[in-house]
Amino acid sequence: MIAADMPPSDIVVTATRPADQSADERLGAIIIGADRIRQSGSGRIEDALSRVAGLQSFRRSDSRSANPSAQGLTLRGLGGNASSRTLVMLDGIPITDPFFGYVPLSAIDPRRVDRITVMRGAGGGAFGSAVAGTIGIESKPLANRDPLDGDMAVSSEGATQISGGLTHRFGAGAMTLDGRWDRGQGFWTTPREQRVPASVQAAYNSRQGDARFVSALAAGEVQARLRFFADDRVLRFRGADSSMSGTDASLRYVSADQSLTVAGWRQWRDFSNIVVSASSFRPVLDQYATPASSSGAIVQWRPAPWLMLGGDIKGSTGTAKERALSAASGAVTALRSNGGDVREAAAFAEAQAFIGSLTLAGSTRLAAWRLADGRSVERNGAGNLLVERHFDVRGGTALSGRASAVWQSNGWSVRSAAYRGFRLPTLNELYRGFTVFPVTTSPNPELEPERLTGAEVGVKANVAPGLSVTTTLFANRLANAIGNVTIGPNLRERQNIDAIRSRGVEAEVAWRRDDWAIDSSLSLVSARVEQPGDLDGMRPAQVPKMSLTLAAARSFGRSEVSATLRHVSGAYEDDLNRDRLPPATTIDVVARHHLNSAVEISLRGENLLDLRVVTRNQAGSIDLGAPRTVWLMLALKRSR
Numbered sequence: 228m229i230a231a232d233m234p235p236s237d238i239v240v241t242a243t244r245p246a247d248q249s250a251d252e253r254l255g256a257i258i259i260g261a262d263r264i265r266q267s268g269s270g271r272i273e274d275a276l277s278r279v280a281g282l283q284s285f286r287r288s289d290s291r292s293a294n295p296s297a298q299g300l301t302l303r304g305l306g307g308n309a310s311s312r313t314l315v316m317l318d319g320i321p322i323t324d325p326f327f328g329y330v331p332l333s334a335i336d337p338r339r340v341d342r343i344t345v346m347r348g349a350g351g352g353a354f355g356s357a358v359a360g361t362i363g364i365e366s367k368p369l370a371n372r373d374p375l376d377g378d379m380a381v382s383s384e385g386a387t388q389i390s391g392g393l394t395h396r397f398g399a400g401a402m403t404l405d406g407r408w409d410r411g412q413g414f415w416t417t418p419r420e421q422r423v424p425a426s427v428q429a430a431y432n433s434r435q436g437d438a439r440f441v442s443a444l445a446a447g448e449v450q451a452r453l454r455f456f457a458d459d460r461v462l463r464f465r466g467a468d469s470s471m472s473g474t475d476a477s478l479r480y481v482s483a484d485q486s487l488t489v490a491g492w493r494q495w496r497d498f499s500n501i502v503v504s505a506s507s508f509r510p511v512l513d514q515y516a517t518p519a520s521s522s523g524a525i526v527q528w529r530p531a532p533w534l535m536l537g538g539d540i541k542g543s544t545g546t547a548k549e550r551a552l553s554a555a556s557g558a559v560t561a562l563r564s565n566g567g568d569v570r571e572a573a574a575f576a577e578a579q580a581f582i583g584s585l586t587l588a589g590s591t592r593l594a595a596w597r598l599a600d601g602r603s604v605e606r607n608g609a610g611n612l613l614v615e616r617h618f619d620v621r622g623g624t625a626l627s628g629r630a631s632a633v634w635q636s637n638g639w640s641v642r643s644a645a646y647r648g649f650r651l652p653t654l655n656e657l658y659r660g661f662t663v664f665p666v667t668t669s670p671n672p673e674l675e676p677e678r679l680t681g682a683e684v685g686v687k688a689n690v691a692p693g694l695s696v697t698t699t700l701f702a703n704r705l706a707n708a709i710g711n712v713t714i715g716p717n718l719r720e721r722q723n724i725d726a727i728r729s730r731g732v733e734a735e736v737a738w739r740r741d742d743w744a745i746d747s748s749l750s751l752v753s754a755r756v757e758q759p760g761d762l763d764g765m766r767p768a769q770v771p772k773m774s775l776t777l778a779a780a781r782s783f784g785r786s787e788v789s790a791t792l793r794h795v796s797g798a799y800e801d802d803l804n805r806d807r808l809p810p811a812t813t814i815d816v817v818a819r820h821h822l823n824s825a826v827e828i829s830l831r832g833e834n835l836l837d838l839r840v841v842t843r844n845q846a847g848s849i850d851l852g853a854p855r856t857v858w859l860m861l862a863l864k865r866s867r
Contacts, residue, residue, distance in 0.1 A: 247353065247535065248577050248588055249346040249361040254631050255642055255685060255699070257735065259343040261367070263746070266780060266789040268815025268833035270380065270388055270858065272335040276300070276362070277793060279345050280774040281733060281750030285309045287795070287811060288842040288852055290333040291409075292416050292429040294462060295471040296498060296655070298329040302347050302359040304729040304752035305679075305705050306767030310653045312677075314357030317364045318452070320477050320492045321354050325521035326545035326566075327498065328653035331471060333433040334456035336390055336407045338378065341367040347733070348701070349648025349679050351592035351628035352575055353525055353539055358648045358679035358705060369394060369401045369441055373864045380831075380860035386411025388860070400442030409433040416842070416850040417463055425508035427465045433458040447482040463850065464503040466510055471498045488527040495520050496545075502662055505848070507554040512662065519545025519654070533579045540572040544600075547659040559608040565658040565670070567601035567618070569651060586633040596651055597622040601658055601672050618658075618672040625649040625676065638689035642699075643682075650677040656709055656721050666845065668711050668719040675723050678706045693739040703729045712762065713803055727767050729754040742782040750774045756802075765804050771795040785821040790814065800844045811840040811852070824866060831858040 250256055259278055267274035273289050276282055285297045285308060301312040310328030314321065323330055344363040352361075377391035390407035413429035415422070435456040442449055457472040479490035496519045502512035523541030530536065546566030550559045573594035580587040601618030629646035652674040660669045681703035689695050707723040714720050731752035738745040751773050756765045766772075773796040780789035793813050800806035814836050819829040833856050834840070840852035 248579075248590055248629070248631075249350060249352055250344045250363055251588070253586060253633050253635070253640070253642070254588055255346065255348075255644065255683070257345045257347075259345070261341055262744075262780075263778070264337050264340055264343065265819075266778060266791060266815075266817050267337060268791065268817060268831050268835075268858075269853070269856075270337065270831065270860075271332065272337045272340070272364075273332045274815075274833075275337055275340075275343060276345075278746070278748060278776055278778065278791075280748035280776050281347075281731075281752065282345065282362075283769070283771075283774070283795075284332075285769060286842050287808070287840060288416070288850065290433075290458075291411070291413060291431045291853070292460070292462070292842075292850070294469055294500065295331070295333075295458060295460070296324075296327045296329050296469075296500070296661075298332055300330055300359075300362065302345075303701060303703055303750075304727075304731060304754035304767065304770045305359050305703065306708060306710060306727050306754070306770060308709065310656060310709075312357065312359035312650060313362050314354055314360075315362045315364070316354070318366050318477075319353075319363075319479070319490065320452075320475070321521075321523070321541070322364075322475070322494075324471075324473075324496055324498070324519070325494060325543035326496065326517055326519035326547070326653065326659075327655040331456060331458070331473060333409065333431075333458045334435050334454075334473065335364060336405065336435065336437075338390060339366055339392065339405055339437070341365050341371070347699075348644065348681055348683060348703070349627060349629065349646040351590035351646075351648075352577060353527065353537060354523075354541065355571075355573055355575070355592050355594055355625075355627055355648065358650045358677055366439075369396075369403060369439070372403060373866050376862070376864035378860055378862035380858045382411065382859075383855075383857040384411060384414060386413075386856075388858075400440070402440045403438065405437040407433075407435050413461070414851075414854050414856070416852075418849060418851060421848065423508065425464045425466075425503070427461055427463070429463070430461045431459065444480065447480055447487075450477075450479040450481065452477045464505070464508055467501055467503040469498075469500040472496070486529040488525070491522075491524040493520070493522045504554050509554045509557065510552050511554050512549060512551055514547065514549040516548045517545060518548075519543065533581075535577040536574075537576070538572075538574045540570075542568065542570040543654065544568045545654050547655070561608065561613075562606040562610065564604045565602065567654050567658055568599045569654060570597045570599070571595070571651065584634055584636045586631075586635070588631045588633075589629065591626070591628040594625050594627070594649075595622065596625065596676070598651075598657070603658060603672075623676075625678070640687045642685040642687070645682040647678070647680045649679070652676065652709055652721075666717050666719060668721065671721040674709055674721060675707045677708055677723075680704050680706075695737050697735045699733040701729075701731055701733070705729070708756075708767075710756075710768070710802060713801070719802075724756060724758045724762065726757040727754060728757055729767075744780045745778070747777045748775070762802060765802065766799060768800060768802050769798055769808075771798045771810075786819065788816070788818045790816045806844040806846060808841050808844055812838055813840065813852075814838075825864055827862040829858075829860045829862070831860065832856070833858075 299311040372394040380388040392405040437454040473496040477492035498517040500514040521543040525539040527537040551561035575592040605614040631644040683701035685699035687697040712722040778791040837855035843850040
């Protein structure tokens, strides 16, 4: 931060934010540093996130070939859900979509990320509304940025990645401008034996820009940010186009001693999608616009080094607009508009106490929530009103929290935690249905918030010089879990399931010696649905019993070679455990060489063995993940 006793000409602007308990490794947080992020075979942020075993997106597909609205992140086997069950923040600001709850993964450039922090389990800190954990993505501090940098990569499939950044310092401040453009004709997600003349590769075109401004102000630092992104994709059939776009603005003040933080933010988002019939291969639904916005503010005050108090408020509003189309003539047969508002305000506190080798930590959050202006309107093709429904205003309160204890001595640490959390249903889950042919899923305006209780015990041991082993046992129960429940042939509805119970073990091994670095992460999960009827005892959709990541890197002077193996066991696509997703294994390799201090060349290979990865299985109709792809990248920079 800014040193208060420095003259203005010597101020160094960093644009950091105060740390909280969700970023504390002693309490169980997992840190993915910039060096590990750079070992991504695909050069995408979801690739870096997958270094944490058990962290999964709704489907196995990445942000080149997934429908954007299916990019929800979860942990610990709590069940596949397109809405994120984790709280995901970029530099302390929530970034999940205000209508759908997905994470705009393609809008994050991993080369601009300094580190990623993953805290598994619920908590009671800022912003809340998360049951699976918190993921904090932190940009590179401005003090560590080069004045000018850029890179360009081209793949064996003809795709390109281009990014560049500019940093300018002036007196007591600095500003940055960053941009990235990813595009490609994509790969075949449809297996050869299921392709038809209308089948196409999953082409994608993603753009993003980011501007940051930081300056000294009143014995502190003011930080402003404006970022935008746009992403267009084609999924499976010609004309099945989807897109997302957004603009995010934020303003933060941080005092020089980091005792006070005041921040506000505003987001504008949109989404569109065209559904193409798998029998006639013509558009049958045009989800032509989903305008949504969210805004919020937070105050954090640290009156003592061991205590933090704060409050936050946030709200979202959005409307899904769509046209139903005749597969025969293309004429509009219905016009639909569904949406609403959601509001949440909360007070929270965090405290720590140190008693010899024992650290006690706790956080609590009391939130009040409100769902309002829920509506569903349908007109015929001529615009005449057919149905107009308005749903009751609902609200309530929720108490979340986390209590932790850590004992450390002679290279050992023992950690325990108990927690509870809640997640509000998204506007999408409440008011908007969708179709993934041939299955239609209906919304449910009566959904209640999900509520999680859980506990964990972990042991970390430095068993030898450079070698550490961490093992964690956990048990979670997610009550009122929101899932897509089968209610008839090719028909599902979003419903509150009584509970999902998840138990398991997680292990991380890290070894450092000379020029070697080896990291592994293992997750073993036993998860079951608790619900009277056919669902009772079923495994939650999309949840594998085991996931494993093993990464090794070796440095050779100016060069580095790294390899990453990922494996997930079999899972089920659906709630009734009928459509199986087979196990999947991939191996990525990255080789980098610094020609000099300003030029780096790298060769990246993703899914190098070209192993088959099934990402969707809908009654035998399947999609595939990325095949073997090789990237050649050239990176340039001008140092200070």
